[in-house]
Amino acid sequence: MTKQDHHEEEILGKAYDSRLMKRLLRYLFPYRAIVMAASVAMIFHSLLQVVGPFLTKVAVDRYLVTTERQPTFLDSLLSDNYLTGLTQIAGLYILTLVLLFALEYAQTYYMHRVGQRAMADLRMEIFRHLQRLHIQFFDRNPVGRLLTRATTDVDVLNEMFTSGVVAIFGDFLTLVFILAVMLQMNAALALVTFSVLPLIFVATFLFRRVVRGCYRRIRVALARMNAHLQEHLTGMSVVQLFNREAKSFAEFEKINRIHKRAFLDSVFAHSLFYPAVEVLSSTAIALIIWYGGQRVLGETLTLGILVAFIQYAQRFFRPIQDLSEKYNILQGAMASSERIFKLLDTPVEIESPRESSSPKLAPEASGSLEFRNVWFAYTGQQEGEEPNWVLQDINLKIEPGETIAVVGHTGAGKTTLTSLLLRFYDVQRGQVLVDGVDVRDQNLTELRRRFGVVLQDPFLFSGTIESNIRLGSDTVDQEAMEDAIEEVNLGEFIRSLPQGYQEEVRERGSTLSVGQKQLISFARALAHNPQILILDEATSSVDTETEFRLREALQRMVSGRTSVVIAHRLSTIQRADRIVVLHKGKIREAGPHQQLLAQRGIYWKLYQLQYKDQEVAVTGDD
Amino acid sequence: MISIAKRLQPLYPYLWRYRRRYLIGFGVLLCDVAFWLAIPMIIKYAIDDLQQGATADKLVLYIRWLVVAALGKAFFLFWKRIILIGISREAEYDLRNDLYRHLNRLSLTYFQRNRTGDLMSRATNDMNAVRMLLGPGIMYSLNTVVTLLAALGIMLSISPKLTFYCFLLMPVVVGVVVFFGRRIHERFESIQALLSTLSAKVQESLAGIRVVRAYAQEEAEIARFQEANEEYVAQNMRLVRLWGMFYPSLEVLLGLTYVMVLWMGGREVVNGNITIGSFVAFNAYMGQLTWPMIAMGWVVNLFQRGTASLGRLNQILTEEPEIADRPDLRLAPSELAVSQTAEPLPVRSATGSDGDGKREEVRGVDIEFRNLSFSYNGRQVLHQVDLTIPAGSTLAIVGPTGSGKSTLVHLIPRLYEAPPGSVYLDGKDIRDYRLEELRRMIGFVQQETFLFSETIRENIAFGVNNATDGQIQHAAEIGGLLSDVEDFPMKFGTIVGERGITLSGGQKQRTAIARAVLRNPKILVLDDALSSVDTYTEEIILNRLASVMRGRTTVLISHRISTVRGADQIVVLREGSIVERGTHQELLGNGSYYQELYQRQLLEEELERA
Known part of the structure; x- marks a missing residue:
């Protein structure tokens, strides 16, 4: 059981943590103007969503069915001729659509831009922090893990900013506006229609609770499945040597089955939830027809309002359903931000002293x-232990x-x-x-x-030969670089390359031989004209021919410099x-x-x- | 279409397996759509009657119908999802099992060629894409087609003219979804590519952190990262510009169909061609067609991604295992499951409850390499090796790194495949044994110890069926692990690896030895398996092994004289050929490499004491 507990521990997290959220929101602060613009666009977008059914209502009441009623503000603007009037309403509708398009586009664009900028800032902060952290930290933390912080985890946060949180506000506003319009049109009918809302909330709440449990089981199963796969693929030869194929398959099948069961349960929950919402939505419409129909017969309600209500009723269910999806995004984001902040909060143990206390070195x-x-x-020193x-x-x-x-x-x-x-x-x-x-x-x-340092395993960065010698610093000029290359007897080789100094170096210098890489790192050290030279087993992986070339160069390199070899x-x-x-x-x-x-x-x-x-x-x- | 059908071919067995459920699901789907169609029609009649001044009683009747229709729809909607989505989970489960079983059969070289991460991604991401195709993909495409046809029929029956105008925009909707879908997918892919560039940048910077620090290049690195970071943001914004357009344009298009109903439908109502109820019903149909239309475009993408993923999965599934039983030796899977693992080593003790006193000695196996040459990756690793290891004797192999020692022993359990007629066990070509039978005879301790993140007990009992605690303890004692285990908080229940305690290199090796010994093997192979164990412990282990493994054939590779000196036969392997052979004493007399090794070892020991 301990195995399973471990996975769950990692996966469970709070969906909302105000401390983390506050800290996250700080990254939006520099872009508050754009956030404001996006919010304004969102508000108007939500507002305009209620216009369509309203226009339908006016069209029905004014032209399709002539009813006695209170004229709305729109009526004074519309033509009495039904052809012109309908065209006018259609025109207004199209105008609304165009505005909706513009507003939604603006909102999405601005919000994504803010999200992208904020995440880029966060990535920079992580990278900058990594560049400052002491070497010992890297001895303890595998590169893969740190990589996840700077890339995957940040992207999860981005999703929260762009689709999760913002969409929740948008959905909520739309809901409020629809309710307001319905109340304004006919308060009694609106209240009758709303009577299904509590049921919807209850259904959604129950559904969310069930599904959350399923999702957790799914994530646990998936984590276990991945762990099992990873391990057994890596150790495949052991599995085969020990005739464990059938046994390890049985283990895998068990996890796979748990995974499937959890999923089938979530399918069940979904399959129950959607019909429930359908039934409730139809109930709302039935209520509108039943209660509103009687009022229409009693001529206290227009047919147009009835039609508009039917359309509104169809619209306000969607946002509530969406809320449950957003919840997962939020949960994932909280877990990621916690991990990121933990990294950012790792203190830098080795730092330059404060400027004032740093004694000036004699220029000589x-x-x-x-x-x-x-x-x-x-x-580090443990208590009482040497x-x-x-x-x-x-x-x-x-x-x-x-x-x-x-x-x-x-x-x-x-x-x-x-x-x-x-x-x-x-x-x-x-x-x-x-x-x-x-x-x-x-x-x-x-x-x-x-210092100029040459390590045993010559590390080259992807780029060019030149960028690997200069290392992006402006202290090395062209002449120094060329001299350094000649010094280490590398000139001939570089001249033989089609691109010369600009020849591409692939990741880890995979296209070059170890000897060539070593010579380049020697040239790198030399080009920086260091006072002190450190050669850490720098010649151990060099073949005899390169060694031969290096020997001379080495002699020149160490002369006039303090050298530790x-x-x-x-x-x-x-x-x-x-x-x-x-x-x-x-x-x-x-x-x-x-x-x-x-x-x-x-x-x-x-x-x-x-x-x-x-x-x-x-x-x-x- | 034909190409899609062809690319889906690997799925046919799975589809066929669930054919009945697919059929039932389809029937349920038809019922679902039928009820779905009824609701707007009921609304239509209700409103028409309202306008003509129906009675309240009649209204109640409509309400009743509406509720019945809603319940009916809910019922079928429920079963539709349960059946059709459920199938996809079942098929995913089957497919994943099949994939795993197949991976288990592939040879070591396959796993050396293919990165674990890549295989993992296929078993998870690609599997998921295929599942989406099998479930939602099939369900929604059926749903959309049926719904559209049905709605089209019923709307035509109300007003062909209005239907025509409403559907005018539908092809545009599908076109927009497909257009955006593809482009968004493309941009998304390029973002993924950039993300891996960004990751590579971070990876490189962190892997080379010492160089970066030593040359004080932090700022330059940050600047380079900034560049990649900005590029990533720019690419993302390129997607956002498209993405931001996608949903709004769908909304506009679908809104336009509303406008069309309102404008054209309104005129028709006023002209008396359709009733106000039909007008409302049209509105309702259009409103409900929204989702199937959007789903259409989504489904197209699902199929595109699903078939691509299926192709990648199929690459694994069609990969023939390079090392497998000869066809005539193959057993039915049911027979295989019965006795795959070895019986554990009995505890040899007169008083022990597990011992049966009359312990029969397990006889070893003759191993013979006949003129064996072996190439790996086009490079000849072993060159005309002739070597016989008589049953019950011990062979030790020494030689410099890369001389082919490890490769040679890996040929015995057929982890690598020797050419036919070059490796014999008891005079029989190893290819004439079934793999399972062959490997059951062997206890193999690899150079790089691989333990599973399970308990120590499970790790030691890894290769046997139902080992008793006594047997496990006995094996641990032989491996020299027992005293270590007793220091652990959970004893044999201690979990190994990342999630438990981290074992030292020596402890890992000793666990691996216990694991191999418990299999009660006829052949014991120790591939440099004591390198992290100190010489004192090593001697104890070797002594115990010698007594417990008496009668069996042992092959051991080592760099240490102390390990090999007691062997019946020692060979020196150099560049794939045997250059010296004999006993310790013989080789000390005439072996040049061996003699030198001996000298160096003496020096090492002196240095150790200094």
Whole structure:
């Protein structure tokens, strides 16, 4: 049962929450003028809807059946000749229709425009917020989920703005106007006709309650069905290996059956509701004919009013029926907005300090880096429990222009070290300093601009080669880009492309080889002319040929820059000024290559494991 | 029309299955329409009589008729919906079951070719579109045709002239609905396309968040998103302009028919050609024809979308399973259901209530690969492999990543299809076994452990019928999972996965081992199944396995010397070929890859201790 409860928990939600609604309405505020215009259009539209039957009444009473009666204001305008008069009424009717068209169009258009604008704003706010949230948030939340917030959930809200809430007001107004006109025409007959209204409300209320239950069951069943499908399609090989086809089919069939039953119940409710409304609508007409007919016979009521009443009676049932549909839209919207606001309310944990407290960096800042007694864990500190330290008491000072190679086993904390420099995470204890200033006291953008980073898995954005090197920043001019490309020996390749720099890069750079992608990300780093270079296993996935090209480039890149290199390639490591050996979150050895080898410690073992083979290959090439 | 009939062909079996109910539904629909027609006629006579000064008694008679007609209509309307919409739900249920059953038969490669999301969308969205076609689509098209014809007939009998003028606009209404329907659909599709572009933008930006942050490109990303966002809004507004026009223009058109009745009908009344009652009845008919007319256009769209979706569904349904029993081995479905799963491993304990003391030893199966070459996606993965694993012995396979180890073992249960005559069990080609029979002999632990979001108990008992708690516990003990489970709040009732507790990689693997062992298999395959288990636990598990699985054939793949050293036979696979084979001792003496692996492992261990 717990399985089912879980699904229901997710699905049930309030249909209306004033707190959420208030917050949602705030997004309409900038567009209040358009909202006003749409509302005015809606009011007049509802008002004009009552005109048609009224015109019919006048036509019947004036021309079709001559009756003694109070002349309406319209009568003085109409011709006495029935041909002309009917044409005049038809003309008025057409005019009404044209106005109705214009008003409804205006109302729909304006309301959708507001909805679209407000939702675009909301999407921007979500995206902007995502761009500010700390990296740790993304470690915990899968991209797919965040994607749903920015797209699907927002669209559900849009539906509420454009069709749900607004339509409810429109329907309601139409109802009020019809009631008013009927009362004005003949109060007694109107009251007799209205006597079915309570029954309609009761029927609708009952129906809504039954259907809401069905819909909930349907949604639960559907959620379970999707979960089952998703899981069993993913694990199909396990199902087949363990001969579970029949069993898993039986399970699926059960959910499918529940789904069908719930639906059949809702079909039943609908099938009962529509005839009930029909019967009530016919009852209303019967009442009109019975009560009104007697008055017509007694000549206290005109036939025209009777006819108009029949038409009105047919019209006021629809809005009430619609209300139940809108309810679902509202419920969905509330659930979506709750999720969206939860995301928007997630505090940004890593932010630039306030302008006033941010110490100005000396302009000659040249890129010294320092870790001072740094302790770091990914999971926040639990009460009384020692966190799972990834880095423990790290002390490391890197001088301007120095090249440091960080080596260590997988999971030793190498990448974490560079992430801290960029302030992707904040340390729990100790300090990370860039140019002698704690990174937490520096402006984030300015801090990160000083770095050039190449990651192990080169990430390319869809766009062009140029846009991938420049990355939309105006700091890189054409010359810097071209120089960077030549620096990394990529010029020849790019010239061979039909579009050159403008060659299209597809999502994730799927048309390029890993080596090419890596070279592009090297050029990207270089073009931004950073003071500090971080290469995170940047050459590990590069083939020997590319490696060969890179080696030279790399040498040029690191000269004159502070560089932190996490490397798999021996060549890169050997040229470093200093090698730092990270083991189980601690710095265990540090020094130049030969010296560390001579120590016969961890570095020596790592060297045996990871680099020894390369030496043969590399020296062979040399 | 012919093309639609042809595209609907896959549905015929389902339509045929419900032919009687469709017929009854159609009969009910006719009655419904008949009562529907009666109501305005009653109003007509009532008003005519009113005008000629009828008595109050006569009025009551009309009221009675009206109520009877309304009740009759309500009755048939109820059954019409229950039957015709009900069928669509039944057929949807059938179709979905058939789809699921078929998916169960498709081979692993199919699921590697087709994304789960895509298959899911077919099983839900497309299924829904087909259902709409089967239910409302059929109901409303019948309804509209019958209603229109009936109304046309009765209106003609009242006044052919007025009928002509009223129906003048009807084709325009249908035309408008179809015209707008198609264009709205097109624009809607382009919006969907843009939405996926927008999603891709967000996805990319979030996937590359580290690069974005590292280069302080947040503002540039926001600007790019803004652009896509604005484009999306613009496309939506393009739809709104059309959409905003659609309903108002329908209203105008239908209003115009009212005007027509009022204007032409009014003249006819004054001229004495029709009565005032007929005039009112005309108004009522026109008013009630509104919905069927709108439905007409809607139905056209339903059919368009429904047939497109049906095509996509049919693609799956007509996909032939690449790996299936030979025709002569196939059983009737009823026979299949009987004994599909294996009997659980009995608990071996002299005192245990489940043990029967006289535990008979399960004999393993000889496995033989004869000159086996195998290609996958046009690339040769295995190259002339000759290998015999005698019943009851243990084979270990080592080799670098991508050397074809995993592919080789996947050929045994026919998850991938080896060429005929290359894999034999007990001297019999695996294709001569029924799939169900073949797989029942095998306990397979895959490299990537897949557990279901069910309880641990259900996960372990996944491949057997009716395992007792004792048997499950025994299997968990062999897999080295028991002490972990006892720490869980709900013990074996603990739910695994997103909705329950998240197991560590090692716990998952050990659960998978318990799951495979409980099947009491003749062949046990461990495809790198202990990689996330520490060496100490691994040794315990291997020891237990060795004693419990005695007599059976075991194939294990590993990167660790500690795992493979005890095997009767070790082979080194490299680029799809066997390059070294022998026992641990033999290979240490003359195997180059194996020897190196051994050296590295020693170093790793030293490093671990450092």
